[in-house]
Amino acid sequence: MMSAEQNELITRIGAGTPCGALMRRYWQPAALADELSPAQAGDRPVRAVRLLGQDLVLFRDEAGRLGLIDRDCPHRGADLAFGRLEDGGLRCPFHGWLFDADGRCLETPAEPEGSRLCTRIRQRAYPVVERSGIVWAYLGEGEPPAFPALDCFAAPDSHVFAFKGLIDCNWLQALEVGIDPAHASFLHRFEDDGEESESYGKQFRATSADSDMPMTRVLREFPRPRIEVERTESGLRLFALRRLSDLHTHVRVTNQLFPHAFVIPLSQEMTITQWHVPIDDTSCYWYAIFTSFRAPVDKDRMREQRLALYSLPDYRPKVGRFNDYGFNPYEQKHRTYTGMGEDINVHDQWAVESQGAVQDRTREHLGQSDKGIIAYRKLLVAAIEANARGEAPLLVLDAAAAAEVRGPATMDGIGPTEGWEQYWRAVDRRRREGAPWASTGASTGAPILGAAE
Known part of the structure; x- marks a missing residue:
């Protein structure tokens, strides 16, 4: 059981x-x-x-350059999110002060002619870059780390699609649902298997590799997976093994990508890399990159599917606590385990938001199915302590080291009960060899020494 002090340590990000x-x-x-x-x-x-409890404003100037600066104008604290985008930067409507993407003050037009005040003013600006459909920011000190050569960053724009959604709870409980392989047999259980032709872009609706058995049936009929966890170069690798018979086992391989992402299979064709990014201590966004190993992603279809449940401009869910997550008792009895529709994001949202704004982990009782969560919390505490000692935590890498971090490999398929360890590597290799862009060098090797128990 966790103490209140330990829970504070791993949840607060201000x-x-x-x-x-x-x-x-x-x-x-x-x-x-x-x-x-x-x-x-x-x-x-x-x-x-x-982001991380800080109020910022993101903009693209007339030349197409991205800027991310503190949101309060350094003159009198007015809100720069309402600024005028003009003359090479963002201009505060209060007194006309103008800031470029680097945070330099270019003009203070209300000051007397010849004033040099603007040369002494600089707004805090942060490194920002666009990768795989997401604008990334670095809020720390010094040089930012290099991006690892993950599949979602290695794939061309045609083969990736990014989306996000708002969750009203602490980032950690939102992440932990994704490294809990056992919950899918309950929270995401469907009483019907649906049509394979309708499974595009939908989690747990397609068939597994080397099988005509839909994932819905696997989860429904085999709810007690054996879970194993390994340390890897990028975080943790999780195995959920559902024994179907003496000869066959369903193997699902997922990854925790440090510090706050996971990588899971969507289908035989696609994977999902999903971050749980703190807005502050009591809310977060999930950001997902869908990566295709075969054909280009049908982005219009993927976007349309997701916008059916999220509202612009803030990507707020259309169902949530305010309308009981769309709960329908008839549906719960006859069609889905939750009675909350067929989108798994709604299921996950209910599960993590219902734990409270910040889950009280002093009241939980973990079991064997929580091996991944236990291993991750140990990894997180170790990284917090290493960072406090001035050491580089996991995945804070220079360009040469980051180029060697690939994959991570993930899949689900039905293979041999004896020899599943070789089977999943073969499935991942086969998928990569058939992809028009993928490297065959994704990490599928032995676990790192000191692997989680």
Whole structure:
């Protein structure tokens, strides 16, 4: 059982907190690139951003350059999210002070002619870069780390699609649902298997590799997976093994990507890399990159599917606590385990939001199925402590080291009960060999020494 002090340590991410200091060592998703596109932003690509408890403003200037600066104007503290995008930067409507993407003050037009005040003013600006449909920000000190050569970053734009959604709870409980393989047999159980032709872009609706058995049936009929956890170069690897018979076992391989992401299979064709990014201590966004190993992603279809449940401009869920997550008791009895529709994001949202704004982990009782959560919490505490000692935590890498971190490999399929360890590697290798862009060098090797028990 966890103490209140331990729970505070691993959940609080504001400036000056130990976990907040750790999080500021990493690139953080700050917005979708779509949010600055003409379709969503019109001719004014400016977005207010709250990230790790800090209030910022993100913009793209007339030359196409991205800027991320503190949201309060350094003159009198007015809100720069309402600024005018003009003359090479963002201009405060209060007194006309103008700031460029680097935070330099270019003009203070209300000051007397010849004033040099603007040369002494600088707004705090943060490194920002666009990768795989997401605008990433670095809020820490010094040089940001290099991006690892993960599948979601290695794939071309045609083969990735990014989306996000708002969750009203602490980032950690939102992450932990994704490294809990056992919950899918209950929270995401469907009484019907649906049509394979309708499974595109939907979690747990397609068939597993080397099988015509839909994932819905696997989860429904085999609810007691054996779970194993390994340490890897990028975090943790989790195995959920559902024994179907003496000859066959369903193998699902997922990954925790440090510090606050996971990588899971969506289908035989696609994977999902999903971050749980703190807005502050009591809310977060999930950001997902869907990566295709075969055909280009049908982005219009993927976007349409998800916008059916999320509202622009803030990507707020259309169902939630305010309308009981769409709960229908007839549906719960006859169609789905939750009675909350067929979108698993709604199921997960209910599960984690119902734990409270910040889950009280002093009251929980963990079991064998929680091996991944236990291993991750140990990894997180170790990283917080290492960072406090001035050491580089996991995945804070230079360019050469980051280029060697690939994959991570993930899959689900039905293979041999004896020899499943070789089977899952073969499935991942086969998928990569058939992809038009993928490297065959994704990590599928032995666990790192000191692997989680």
